[in-house]
Amino acid sequence: MRIGLEVHVQLPTRSKLFCSCPTSAQEPNTAVCPTCLGMPGSRPSMNRAAMEMGLMLAKMLGCRIPERTWFSRKTYFYPDLAKHFQITQYDTPVGEHGVYKFQGKDIRIRRVHLEEDPGKIKRVGRAGEESSLIDYNRSGIPLVEIVTEPDISSPAEARQFLSDLLTEIRHVIDLPEDGERSVRADCNISVGHERVEVKNVTGLKNVERALTFEAVRQTKLLRAGKKVERETRRFDEERKVTLAARKKEFEEDYGYIGEPDLGIFNIGDMARALALKETPLQTAERFQRDYGLNPQMSRQLVQTSMDLARLFEHMAEKVPVADVLPWITGTISSLWSELESLDDEMRDAMTGLVASCSRGEMNDQECQMRLRALITGEELTLLQSGAEELEGTIEDYLDRNPAVMEDYRKNEKSANRVIGEVMKASGGKYSSSQVVEAVRKAMESRR
């Protein structure tokens, strides 16, 4: 099975690609101007931030970046396309011939290019003869299109690839969390020889679903000795099936020509001047190399937060890695969401605690409580008395139910029962992370 993706991601600029309209608007047709409405006499002008983001992504994907680039007009007629041509890149994309390392294999990147999004259409009325209601707020939003070679071998892999890719993109260009929802992909898949394209699938889950449906459909056809037709299909999100798109009356001819209103851009120099931040997955790989972390742990670290990963590095400079890791992946990770901000002061305080614990100046319990007080801002004395009380409750329970320990030695999952019981008994007095940690500790010591 060969799968190739054409991924469209909206770039998080404040203004549109070729006009200064804001990119955030609620009411339909409020973030519009003569340019993005295609009014006569208007013309485009290029957003520097969008160009830089495009170049960062091309760099991140290891693409060859040309010295000069320009834009082209792709002409076709559809009600959401204000000028009836889309300004996109044809001959000189910002990046070509890249490679994305993914789970030990290379996914080749054919090209990365910038283009404008068309408006959004709301379909109303009977299927087959729906009318269109158009909102041009989206018209002119900058998009980057990333095209892979057909190097992906399963729908699940496609989803994982996209998820990894987005983690990286999010970090490199500060894409907001919800950027994922606006990811659209055209999915090319061939089980046999003929390729089918499923157009415009939104979101990671749907990409996997659409590809799985297509893989099964094509396999069935081939098993039955039938031919897979080379065609374009669309994905019905509600019914979770792909459907043959309505046959066009004729093949559209985009008739690409250069866009004379924007001029050309010397992006070679621009790209060289841009410093690329290490991406989260690159950081994870480096942690494996430099600190001997296992792949799962290092990925989890960067995916929880890049700040957490940086905190780890900071501590590891001063404290042996083996003494840092349990705290980073344990107490600190579990309380991470409660941390308001990680300034230098906080960072040094946490590092100090972990360091003195490592030197044997305080025991684990003490260190845990102090970290907790530091991160959540709770009173240390309250925590101390609370912790003792909690410990008492757990020890009590374990004394009364010796069978639990026997189960635990066979299967660690039985700790969940203890956690549940203690939570119930204490009536929500302690946070779940606190209980989880105390139970694990108590049970480990009895093992």
Place this chain on the structure above:
Amino acid sequence: MDRDTVTRVAKVARLELTEEELVSFHSDLEKVLDYLSVLDEAPESGSFNFNPIPVEDVLRDDVPVQEHDPAVLLRDMRTYQDYIRGPLL
């Protein structure tokens, strides 16, 4: 250029031609294309630009500004609620 090509080009350009137009445009375009073949004699220079003067690196800062009131821009459009009414799909 044969007549089918004219028909196809007209379709791509979203023009419906009457029989009379088809005949006359066909003959016009044949004449013009015949004349354009002079281009084949021009030397290949390989280099090209999209403007007759160099226009390079004209970039705008990413600052949102709205100079025109959208209500004025939309005043002559056919709308429903705040949407623009388009044709059938």
Place this chain on the structure above:
Amino acid sequence: MFCAINPDLDHLQDGQFDFHFSAKDNLTTVGLPTRAGSRILEGYRPAFDAHAVEAMRQAGGLLLGKTNMDEFGFGTFSTNSAFGVPRNPFDLDRSCGGSSGGAACATAVLDGHVALGVSTGGSISCPAAFCGVMGLTPTYGRVSRHGLLDYGNSLDKVGLISRRAADLEMHLRNIAGPDPRDPTSCAQPPMGKSAPVRSIAVPKDALEGVSDEVSRSFQDALDRLRDDLGLKVETVETPSFRFAMPSYYVLGCSEASTNLARYCGLRYGVQSEEITEHFDKYFSRIRSENFGREAKRRILLGTFARMVGFRDRYYMKALQVRELIIQEYQRVFQDHDLLLTPAMPFTAPRFDAIDDMDILEVYKADYLTIPPNISGMPHLSMPCGYAQGMPVGMQFVANHWQEGLLFDIAQRWEEAFRLRAPEVTA
């Protein structure tokens, strides 16, 4: 000659303005319709003034109205407008030239008038020559195209038509300069004063295919430039100019066919109140009903020239040819200040003669104005004589950004040559 008059004219006081001007109908104007000679833009009310219009108003100008033109600039005789045909003030049976025909006509009949024109392939030089006035087409990118309804974005230039050399310079200074709303205007150097013109190049085949009367006027003008103005006049060879015409039609039509794609009966201009058709059908119907014949012809030609399988032979080749022509000009300008040819191969033709011309004859009429236009060189059309009462024009071409040389020659020729006004009055 006007296709829309400023509705406020009656209430305006005479002393309120420093001068009066008009705008070609493809420049947007608040408060006046902007239809570019096309029925498809009936009803369009622009929300903004074109940059040049805005600049002229700010300089104290009173906008009299919009001047008639060939639909979207597609024509040489201003006979392709949906809103009537302007007539030549020297002979009402003859054309004003095109596509800025109304602009040249208004300048010829209104004393002290200055008209904003637009040239893509000669649309300022041609009508200026036919109407016996001066037409200045600046360097590509000198004047912002913000608010210009595009014909060919790599070819269009906003310029001026006037009867006084000083007006051309003064008003070009008003409308020129970088404008962030048109990135191609941001590449220009400032417009300086230039040293006086000393030498003029005339292509060896400048008079090939030119009518006898135009040839005679042009030869007389050459003599006077040499004898009265003391200029050095030399013959040069310009072999690649013969490729200018075909590449112009390929580039102009390719770009035009994409620019005109937006006109489809949605958002502005002609629109149906209720749309009950499929979009392909609706767009095709509106376009077919409202574009004129020449617009359709150029859309077809342009769409064809950029289609898969033809793009390399036509569109890409034409881009390369443009570079050749620019290089040819620059070679000439190493040794000469200006290049000179007649502006048009004949004087303003009669309308009945135009009816008899076939499409290639019409297209070929622009062969003298196209080379400077395709290469973005600034040029100036000046009256150089009269043949049977009709004006004859000559066209000076300067290197990119050298408008100063054109101002110099305009002023010196103006002193040497007596301009005639038509006997018709407005």
